[in-house]
Amino acid sequence: GAGVSQSPRYKVTKRGQDVALRCDPISGHVSLYWYRQALGQGPEFLTYFNYEAQQDKSGLPNDRFSAERPEGSISTLTIQRTEQRDSAMYRCASSLESSGGYEQYFGPGTRLTVT
Amino acid sequence: DAKTTQPPSMDCAEGRAANLPCNHSTISGNEYVYWYRQIHSQGPQYIIHGLKNNETNEMASLIITEDRKSSTLILPHATLRDTAVYYCIVRPPSNTGNQFYFGTGTSLTVIP
Numbered sequence: 001g002a003g004v005s006q007s008p009r010y011k012v013t014k015r016g017q018d019v020a021l022r023c024d025p026i027s028g029h030v031s032l033y034w035y036r037q038a039l040g041q042g043p044e045f046l047t048y049f050n051y052e053a054q055q056d057k058s059g060l061p062n063d064r065f066s067a068e069r070p071e072g073s074i075s076t077l078t079i080q081r082t083e084q085r086d087s088a089m090y091r092c093a094s095s096l097e098s099s100g101g102y103e104q105y106f107g108p109g110t111r112l113t114v115t
Numbered sequence: 116d117a118k119t120t121q122p123p124s125m126d127c128a129e130g131r132a133a134n135l136p137c138n139h140s141t142i143s144g145n146e147y148v149y150w151y152r153q154i155h156s157q158g159p160q161y162i163i164h165g166l167k168n169n170e171t172n173e174m175a176s177l178i179i180t181e182d183r184k185s186s187t188l189i190l191p192h193a194t195l196r197d198t199a200v201y202y203c204i205v206r207p208p209s210n211t212g213n214q215f216y217f218g219t220g221t222s223l224t225v226i227p
Contacts, residue, residue: 004158040219041219042153042200042202042217043159043215043217044217045215045216089156091158091159093158093159103149103161104159104161106160107158108157109158
């Protein structure tokens with residue numbers, strides 16, 4: 001079956017513009033996670049959903065970052081008024097359930113560059 | 116905080132076993148130990164996880180000490196394709212969130 005997909009794969013935007021990053025999880029997966037990864041670092045947690053409910057957004061850096069999953073499937077991570085420091089790889093993952101020992105499956109990521 | 120400590124890098128000869136250590140001295144009784152790896156710029160790939168018992172699958176073995184304060188990931192016959200960054204992660208209990216804290220991992224280089 002299809003894995004986690006993300007679009008676009010690459011996004012170049014100018015400082016001050018808004019961007020929307022899309023994640024399409026594995027069909028039937030309850031939980032969806034967003035991470036940000038800087039070069040040479042491991043992924044950094046941003047937020048996660050169970051179905052359409054945002055369970056934890058403690059990792060979002062500031063109020064320019066928001067995420068939604070309105071129908072419990074596809075999710076969008078939005079960054080408003082982008083800054084150069086927002087440049088990173090943004091990764092999405094999904095898991096069958098959020099409890100106990102369920103692994104997360106990661107998508108290929110969206111490389112965001114803010115110029 | 117990642118709650119785990121790993122050596123930044125390791126080498127292993129091709130065909131030999133790669134043993135990757137991880138310290139997680141503050142782990143609580145209901146937290147799982149997960150291992151992922153990341154090859155180049157690909158997304159992290161799940162390897163194995165465990166709670167208290169040792170685990171084995173087609174990719175690797177996970178040895179968890181009896182006090183659960185450390186673990187070792189074993190790749191029994193390392194190949195060049197196993198060159199990657201390996202992350203040891205302690206997963207918080209589900210009722211406090213399910214995010215994974217990756218840290219910086221161990222960069223494993225398999226040498227021909």
